[in-house]
Amino acid sequence: MPDTSTSSHGAHNPDFHPDLRKVARYMPRQVVTPVTLPVIRMVTRLQGKRTPADVEELTLNSGVKVRLFRPTGVPVPAPALLWIHGGGYILGTAAQDDELCRRFARQLGITVASVDYRLAPESPYPTPVEDCYAALTWLARLPAVDPQRVAIGGASAGGGLAASLALLTRDRGELQPVAQLLVYPMIDDRTVERRGLDNPGHRLWNQASNRFGWSAYLGEADRDVAVPARREDLAGLPPAWIGVGTLDLFHDEDLAYAERLRAAGVPCQVEVVQGAFHGFDGVLPKADVSRAFFRSQCDTLRQAFTDRY
Structure with a gap:
């Protein structure tokens, strides 16, 4: 795996990908602060007020809400993906990823469930990951879903929760996801202690946001259990796909986690x-670089569903 950390971190003139250069100039380095959080939450909640016709919104017995995307004309039972949205553990809604979930469902002919887990600091660890677990067990029991072919995935904090969920399902032994899709996952709280990571190329999420998100999520939790990258035993986890940009705050922690997965015998593809x-593909989903990134995720899922068949 190429070590690209030196070429990006600490550089004064960020070398943005040509597809992203124009928009990067206008992207803020930090969006979330304790002051802006209530406003951003209000705006994101408004986004999810209307449910499109092709989306089913359901409330599970646990009280967790799920948005369901079902493919048409596909033989059942079909594979499924549990998708977990990002937002630094402190904001965001399942509705923000409607278009992405729709693309997964269409592209792969699978059922996709996007989970509206409860957010920190009101609901710190372990509530968000337990909400995801409740959604996963519910999804695996749907008549249209093949319980042997269910994958989990998420972006940013959602990627961190997907990694936590992979560990939780392994430890509980009730389900066996076929893959974990970790899209620039927020996976290691120790990054906040690192110096020299204030790169001018970072966008949307920087060290100040990271500090805020992790402290809200972890609260009084035992970090050695709550933080995926702190877990000592990674053996027996589902095959992973990890994707991250060189100008992402999580670049180093993500590649370190990938190395540890491989060392534990877990197949891990790194993009x-x-x-x-951070979040480039959400900002510019139609850019060639974003399409290729998404295609790589789809290829991994397709392979995982086929291997289990």
Whole structure:
């Protein structure tokens, strides 16, 4: 795996990917602060007020809400993906990823459930990951879903929760996801202690946001259990896909986790995108670099569903 950390971190003139250069100039380095959080939450909640016709919104017995995307004309039972949205553990809604979930469902002919887990600091660890677990067990029991072919995935904090969920399902032994899709996952709280990570190329999420998100999520939790990258035993986890840009705050922690997965015997595909900032594919989903990133995720899922068949 190429070590691209030196070429990006600490550089004064960020070398953005050509597809992202124009928009990167206008992207803020930090969006979330304790002051802006209530406003951003209000705006994101408004986004999810209307449910499109092709989306089913359901409330599970546990009280967790799920948005369901079902493919048409596909033989059942079909594979499924539990998707977990990002937002630094402190904001975001399942509705923000409607278009992405729709693309997964269409592209792969699978059922996709997007989980509206409860957010920190009101609901710190372990509530969000337990909400995801409740959604996963519910999804695996749907008549249209093949319980042997269910994958989990998420972006940013959602990627961190997907990694936590992979560990939880392994430890409980009730379900066996076929893959974990970790899209620039927020996976290691120790990054906040690192110096020299204030790179001018970072966008949307920087060290100050990271500090805020982790402290809200972890509360009084035992960090050695709550933080995926702190877990000592990674053996027996589902095969992983990890994707991250070189101008992402999580670049180093993600590649370190990938190395540890491989060392534990877990197959792990790594996709490093030169000059990409955090959340680039959400900001510019139609850019060639974002399409290739998404295609790589679909290829991994397709393979995982086929291997289990």
